Amino acid sequence: xxxxxxxxxxxxxxxxxxxxxxxxxxxxxxxxxxxxxxxxxxxxxxxxxxxxxxxxxxxxxxxxxxxxxxxxxxxxxxxxxxxxxxxxxxxxxxxxxxxxxxxxxxxxxxxxxxxxxxxxxxxxxxxxxxxxxxxxxxxxxxxxxxxxxxxxxxxxxxxxxxxxxxxxxxxxxxxxxxxxxxxxxxxxxxxxxxxxxxxxxxxxxxxxxxxxx
Numbered sequence: 001x002x003x004x005x006x007x008x009x010x011x012x013x014x015x016x017x018x019x020x021x022x023x024x025x026x027x028x029x030x031x032x033x034x035x036x037x038x039x040x041x042x043x044x045x046x047x048x049x050x051x052x053x054x055x056x057x058x059x060x061x062x063x064x065x066x067x068x069x070x071x072x073x074x075x076x077x078x079x080x081x082x083x084x085x086x087x088x089x090x091x092x093x094x095x096x097x098x099x100x101x102x103x104x105x106x107x108x109x110x111x112x113x114x115x116x117x118x119x120x121x122x123x124x125x126x127x128x129x130x131x132x133x134x135x136x137x138x139x140x141x142x143x144x145x146x147x148x149x150x151x152x153x154x155x156x157x158x159x160x161x162x163x164x165x166x167x168x169x170x171x172x173x174x175x176x177x178x179x180x181x182x183x184x185x186x187x188x189x190x191x192x193x194x195x196x197x198x199x200x201x202x203x204x205x206x207x208x209x210x211x212x213x
Contacts, residue, residue: 007132008105015079027061032198036205039194041065043209044156049118055106056125060086067095074114076104107133115148123158126177127168142184146212155186155210160203178208186210
């Protein structure tokens with residue numbers, strides 16, 4: 001079995017295990033999560049987008065918020081259970097938007113065949129990719145996303161900054177991922193920090209809005 005197959009299977013097993021639970025990250029019930037998702041939408045809300053690509057869409061909590069801003073949304077997740085939940089969620093929306101929800105590994109998807117996109121969304125996902133894949137592959141994904149972004153199009157990149165107990169989201173590692181996307185060609189348009197408390201724990205999210213020149 002190749003390294004690529006190992007990474008795919010591990011990611012699929014991990015996320016399927018979580019999404020088979022009822023609201024595993026409390027996106028539906030946590031005031032912190034609701035505020036975080038609303039802010040992510042608001043960061044890009046002053047513009048309408050012809051085509052949006054969301055990578056690692058999960059059960060569609062942010063997807064649902066993006067629908068009123070777009071003519072078309074393509075959302076991918078490696079978990080079939082998450083995609084089924086996302087389909088049920090967006091089916092309740094009255095937004096006039098074409099939505100394509102697919103089970104796919106973002107590291108293997110042929111994004112060039114779908115290009116261009118006016119907005120690419122990658123939230124709370126890249127550190128999992130960094131856990132499963134080499135730096136080279138993550139950097140290559142960054143360049144691929146740059147190439148499929150339309151001129152003057154945007155990338156919304158957001159990730160939690162954590163503590164020593166959770167090495168995946170150590171601030172210097174997360175900031176390094178954001179730098180990778182800048183080095184791939186994107187320019188910084190806006191950077192925000194969202195702070196709040198969830199289950200008695202203070203949390204901070206780094207939000208980078210990047211653009212292709």
